[in-house]
Structure formats: structure tokens, C-alpha cells
Amino acid sequence: MDTSTVVPFSSHTLPSLAHAAQQSAAERELALLRARVCELSAELVQAQEAACRHVARELHDGVGAELTATRYALAGIETWLPADAPPQCAAALAVANRSLDAVCAATRQAVAELHAPSLEAGIAGALAQWTREFAARTNLRTSFVCAADVRLTRLPADAALAVFRVAQEALNNIAKHARAESADVRIETGRHHLTLIVSDDGIGVTRNARSRRGHFGLSGMQARCAAFDGTLQVSARRLGACCGDSGDAARGTLVQARFAWDAMLASAPGAERRALQS
Known part of the structure; x- marks a missing residue:
């Protein structure tokens, strides 16, 4: 005597299975998209950090060297300035030195910010x-x-x-x-x-x-x-x-x-x- 159980088939079974399969596929696709967004964002961040390091080196090695040369040049002018030079000359040199100090400070701060911190x-x-x-x-x-x-x-x-x-x-x-x-x-x-x-x-x-x-x-x-x-x-x-x-x-x-x-x-x-x- 056959004692196997016959599971009744409902007309709602196939739509339910299809819906579950679609939902599962959508979730997998969403997970892949989120992973791809993370990867692309990480690549963008890496590019930004590389650019920061490059700019920091250029500021330190290039701009920094030029600022040092300018400071020595101004010091030379101040030394060679004759005693009877108009007072406007000394005042102009003082303004130039203050501006140079501000630029040097801003450059040092920029280099510090561009470098990755410890x-x-x-x-x-x-x-x-x-x-x-x-x-x-x-x-x-x-x-x-x-x-x-x-x-x-x-x-x-x-x-x-x-x-x-x-x-x-x-x-x-x-x-x-x-x-x-x-x-x-x-x-x-x-x-x-x-x-x-x-x-x-x-x-x-x-x-x-x-x-x-x-x-x-x-x-x-x-x-x-x-x-x-x-x-x-x-x-x-x-x-x-x-x-x-x-x-x-x-x-x-x-x-x-x-x-x-x-x-x-x-x-x-x-x-x-x-x-x-x-």
C-alpha cells in the first residue's frame, strides 16, 4: 500500500517562487553595485592622496626653495641699501619681508595639511x-x-x-x-x-x-x-x-x-x- 504523501499544488506557488527569485537577484545586484561604489570611491581617494603628496613635494622642494632664495635676495638689498636712501625704500623692504613671512607660513601650513598625518x-x-x-x-x-x-x-x-x-x-x-x-x-x-x-x-x-x-x-x-x-x-x-x-x-x-x-x-x-x- 502506497503511503507517500502528496503535496497539494497551489496556483500561488509559482508566482511566489518567481517573486522570491527576483528579490534574491535584486539583492545580489544591489550588493554588487554597493561593492563597486566602494571600490570606485576608494580609487578616487587614492588618487586624491597621491595628488596631495605630489603637491606637498612641489611646495616643499620647488616653492620652498624659491622663497628661501627671495629671502636671501631681500636681505642682500637691505645690506647694500645706502645710508642716505629714501625712507620709502626701507619701508618697502619691510612690507616685502612681512609678505614673504606670511607666504612662508602659509606654505608650511599647506605642506603640513597635505601630508598624511602620523x-x-x-x-x-x-x-x-x-x-x-x-x-x-x-x-x-x-x-x-x-x-x-x-x-x-x-x-x-x-x-x-x-x-x-x-x-x-x-x-x-x-x-x-x-x-x-x-x-x-x-x-x-x-x-x-x-x-x-x-x-x-x-x-x-x-x-x-x-x-x-x-x-x-x-x-x-x-x-x-x-x-x-x-x-x-x-x-x-x-x-x-x-x-x-x-x-x-x-x-x-x-x-x-x-x-x-x-x-x-x-x-x-x-x-x-x-x-x-x-
């Missing part, structure tokens, strides 16, 4: 030092707060550099454009993401500024986040506007950069995720 002390140590130097250079009240998370000490060099560069660019934008009095940097960690938050109490960002095409700094920040399966959000925030305020109250800017832990801690496949430091 990450031996980890991302927390590197950002703590950078924010201190930023505060001293700009006279902005600057704070840095970092979550106590052991994963931060295990970040590969390229991942730590990505976080550092985003913070660096955000702070430089504050110094250049925000007309702020203070800036705050914070690293928060969750189960799946590391989040870098940079905020200020300046004039905020306009819709035109957020949507402006060709903004190299912003696109670079976005690429660094995307290289580690993350996102970048830049928004304006109101700082305690009074009741009945017409909108003229001070505004601040909030930068939130998210990086996926899985992508950051993953072992890097040669060309795409090798360390970006020189």
Missing part, C-alpha cells in the same frame, strides 16, 4: 592633536570628544586616514567660511557604524552651498565615506533662536559622516584598500 597613536590621538593645533591657529574654541571603543585602536591606516581627512576638511571649511566662534568634533560608535560629527556656531550653510556642483572638498568627503560603505550629511542647524525671531539668529553647520565598521575593519584587498600614507 596615525601611530590611533585616530583619537591624531584628531586630538589636530584640533589643538586648529584652535591655536584660528583662535576658535575647539573641543574633541571620542567614544571609548576598542575598535578605534584596530582601524587600518586607510580607514583612520579617511576619518581624519573628513574632520580636517570640515574644520578647514569652518575656519574659511563659517564666521564661527567655536567648533566641536565628536566620534560616536554604534554597532554597525562609526559616526564623525563636526559642528559649529557660525552662519550655517545655504541651500545653494549644499547643492553647488564641483565643490572639491565636499565631493572628497563624500568619496571617503562611500569608500567604507558610509554616507555624508551636511545640514544647517538653528542655535537657540528667540521667540518671534525672523530668521536672523545665528545658525550653525552640522556635518555627520558615517563609516561602516564591517568595511573599515575588513582586511584590505591590495589595490583598493592599501594604506594611503606615504
Whole structure:
């Protein structure tokens, strides 16, 4: 006697299987696309870092040498200037020397920013030092707060550099454009993401500024986040506007950069995720 069980066939079975297969294929395609975005973003970041190293060398070796030669030439003119030379000559030399000092200082700062930072002390140590130097250079009240998370000490060099560069660019934008009095940097960690938050109490960002095409700094920040399966959000925030305020109250800017832990801690496949430091 046949005791096999006959499974009833439903007219809904084939559509359900087809839908599941389509959904699975779509998920695989989405995963491949996200992986490709990460790879292309990592390649863009590598190109940016290579360009930074090249410009830093040119500034140090080329422009630096010319500035040194100019300083010696001005010193020679000052030495050879006759005692009865018009006072305007000495005044002009003083102006030239002050301008040269400013250019030399700006060049040294540019070279320092273009070079990859030392990450031996980890991302927390590197950002703590950078924010201190930023505060001293700009006279902005600057704070840095970092979550106590052991994963931060295990970040590969390229991942730590990505976080550092985003913070660096955000702070430089504050110094250049925000007309702020203070800036705050914070690293928060969750189960799946590391989040870098940079905020200020300046004039905020306009819709035109957020949507402006060709903004190299912003696109670079976005690429660094995307290289580690993350996102970048830049928004304006109101700082305690009074009741009945017409909108003229001070505004601040909030930068939130998210990086996926899985992508950051993953072992890097040669060309795409090798360390970006020189």
C-alpha cells in the first residue's frame, strides 16, 4: 500500500517562487553595485592622496626653495641699501619681508595639511592633536570628544586616514567660511557604524552651498565615506533662536559622516584598500 504523501499544488506557488527569485537577484545586484561604489570611491581617494603628496613635494622642494632664495635676495638689498636712501625704500623692504613671512607660513601650513598625518597613536590621538593645533591657529574654541571603543585602536591606516581627512576638511571649511566662534568634533560608535560629527556656531550653510556642483572638498568627503560603505550629511542647524525671531539668529553647520565598521575593519584587498600614507 502506497503511503507517500502528496503535496497539494497551489496556483500561488509559482508566482511566489518567481517573486522570491527576483528579490534574491535584486539583492545580489544591489550588493554588487554597493561593492563597486566602494571600490570606485576608494580609487578616487587614492588618487586624491597621491595628488596631495605630489603637491606637498612641489611646495616643499620647488616653492620652498624659491622663497628661501627671495629671502636671501631681500636681505642682500637691505645690506647694500645706502645710508642716505629714501625712507620709502626701507619701508618697502619691510612690507616685502612681512609678505614673504606670511607666504612662508602659509606654505608650511599647506605642506603640513597635505601630508598624511602620523596615525601611530590611533585616530583619537591624531584628531586630538589636530584640533589643538586648529584652535591655536584660528583662535576658535575647539573641543574633541571620542567614544571609548576598542575598535578605534584596530582601524587600518586607510580607514583612520579617511576619518581624519573628513574632520580636517570640515574644520578647514569652518575656519574659511563659517564666521564661527567655536567648533566641536565628536566620534560616536554604534554597532554597525562609526559616526564623525563636526559642528559649529557660525552662519550655517545655504541651500545653494549644499547643492553647488564641483565643490572639491565636499565631493572628497563624500568619496571617503562611500569608500567604507558610509554616507555624508551636511545640514544647517538653528542655535537657540528667540521667540518671534525672523530668521536672523545665528545658525550653525552640522556635518555627520558615517563609516561602516564591517568595511573599515575588513582586511584590505591590495589595490583598493592599501594604506594611503606615504
